[in-house]
Amino acid sequence: MTSVQSGLTIRPFRAGDDLDAELDLRHRAFGPADLTREQWLDELHACIAQARLLGVWDGAELLGAVRFYSMLQWWHGRAVPMAGVAGVKVAPEARRRGIGRAMMRALLDTLAERGYPLSALYPATARLYRSLGWEIAGGYYLAEIPARSLVSLSPPDPHAAAGGGAAGGAAAGEQVRVRRAGPKDAAAVIAVLGEVHRRNADCGPSTRDADGIARWLARPEMFAYLADDGFLAYRWDGSDAALLVQVIQAASAQTTRALWGIVGSHASVARTVHAAVGPDDPVGWLLGEADLGFDLHEAWMLRVVSAAAAIEGRGFPPAVRVSVPLLLADSEIASNAGPRTLLVADGRGLLRPGLGAAAAAGSGPPDPVVLGPRGLAALYAGVPVPTLRRAGLMTGGSERTDADLGAAFAARSFSLDHF
Numbered sequence: 001m002t003s004v005q006s007g008l009t010i011r012p013f014r015a016g017d018d019l020d021a022e023l024d025l026r027h028r029a030f031g032p033a034d035l036t037r038e039q040w041l042d043e044l045h046a047c048i049a050q051a052r053l054l055g056v057w058d059g060a061e062l063l064g065a066v067r068f069y070s071m072l073q074w075w076h077g078r079a080v081p082m083a084g085v086a087g088v089k090v091a092p093e094a095r096r097r098g099i100g101r102a103m104m105r106a107l108l109d110t111l112a113e114r115g116y117p118l119s120a121l122y123p124a125t126a127r128l129y130r131s132l133g134w135e136i137a138g139g140y141y142l143a144e145i146p147a148r149s150l151v152s153l154s155p156p157d158p159h160a161a162a163g164g165g166a167a168g169g170a171a172a173g174e175q176v177r178v179r180r181a182g183p184k185d186a187a188a189v190i191a192v193l194g195e196v197h198r199r200n201a202d203c204g205p206s207t208r209d210a211d212g213i214a215r216w217l218a219r220p221e222m223f224a225y226l227a228d229d230g231f232l233a234y235r236w237d238g239s240d241a242a243l244l245v246q247v248i249q250a251a252s253a254q255t256t257r258a259l260w261g262i263v264g265s266h267a268s269v270a271r272t273v274h275a276a277v278g279p280d281d282p283v284g285w286l287l288g289e290a291d292l293g294f295d296l297h298e299a300w301m302l303r304v305v306s307a308a309a310a311i312e313g314r315g316f317p318p319a320v321r322v323s324v325p326l327l328l329a330d331s332e333i334a335s336n337a338g339p340r341t342l343l344v345a346d347g348r349g350l351l352r353p354g355l356g357a358a359a360a361a362g363s364g365p366p367d368p369v370v371l372g373p374r375g376l377a378a379l380y381a382g383v384p385v386p387t388l389r390r391a392g393l394m395t396g397g398s399e400r401t402d403a404d405l406g407a408a409f410a411a412r413s414f415s416l417d418h419f
Ligand SMILES: CC(C)(COP(=O)(O)OP(=O)(O)OC[C@H]1O[C@@H](n2cnc3c(N)ncnc32)[C@H](O)[C@@H]1OP(=O)(O)O)[C@@H](O)C(=O)NCCC(=O)NCCS
Pocket: 029, 030, 087, 088, 089, 090, 091, 094, 095, 096, 097, 098, 099, 100, 101, 102, 122, 123, 124, 125, 127, 128, 131
């Protein structure tokens, strides 16, 4: 898709476009690079091959660029295609003239055309993204753990030893098989992480495509391990005798222990472990001492690009059965707007046009819940309804609809990937 606005051309990068101009823009916008020039070029070529890098040109001059990753985001046990937006930048001399907004507007059109129900990004500034319907939805959290606390984990409770469990994986006492993983294991990593997120009914974490995972695991600084039901990836963190655990996810108690055991084995050299985990990660219950530090490192924003597809693709708690009338507004994506009825049953959701189903189910006339794209994004991600109301992101409805929506979308959303 190419759009021309006030003499500017916005279109995907093509093979042959000047990538040095992109790297120069990146350097000016974000400072010294965390990757080498070759790694960046590799990244950009992969984006160009899939038309995931958009640029804004004034004639031959590149004034702005943005890329996105094709990801799967897990929502209560189900994976929804999500575009992870990164590297939003405009040349310093061209800022505050509406170029950033025009570029993000074009990106939103591209994501809608290409059928992504969701998009997420880490905002360096929120105003631009809010104006197009992204809203704060979840966090990238970092646990800080003294490495020595991981050396002897708190043993399982003997009172709970007799039962089986829904999680599966290695049985109690059974040796967990853990092996080194590398770029060739990308498909297995996606499959294992997906299965872990499904079983744990996680909300928010996402996986990249196989090519993206292979390039990440090919970096010489990364160490990765794979088990039947778990995955660990970490690296040394600067020069501070610290480890940065980028992913440590497992389904069973045995694999959870085995993976943290590998991290803890570094305690003679590493003093501190920083680990990207969700707010309810079991590590807090595994440490011998209550010395877990936990920080919201950065918030991320979500955009519901297709309300119908996003609701149909998401998982919901199986016991929840609700029918809620909604009045959706969306000044950017007209197909999301209008009266709808949210139906949730048997772990699935549906957004039906009109308010009919809810009116038939209820006794009185329905007072629909009124949401714009920002309120819908935050609700989708599990932001509590009282928070949405007090933030001015939701009106209408009743105490009953508040309780229903709260039960359906309840989540403590987190991300493990900082894109
Ligand atoms: C952020 C950035 C992309 C915005 O580009 P831009 O062309 O200046 O943006 P626009 O002129 O289209 O402005 C769009 C809206 O964002 C607001 N905005 C732009 N830059 C802003 C900033 N630094 N802080 C707060 N608001 C900002 C504008 O006021 C405008 O809102 P308004 O219409 O309500 O007034 C650009 O400043 C940039 O490249 N910054 C450095 C890199 C960066 O921070 N990228 C974001 C990574 S998530």
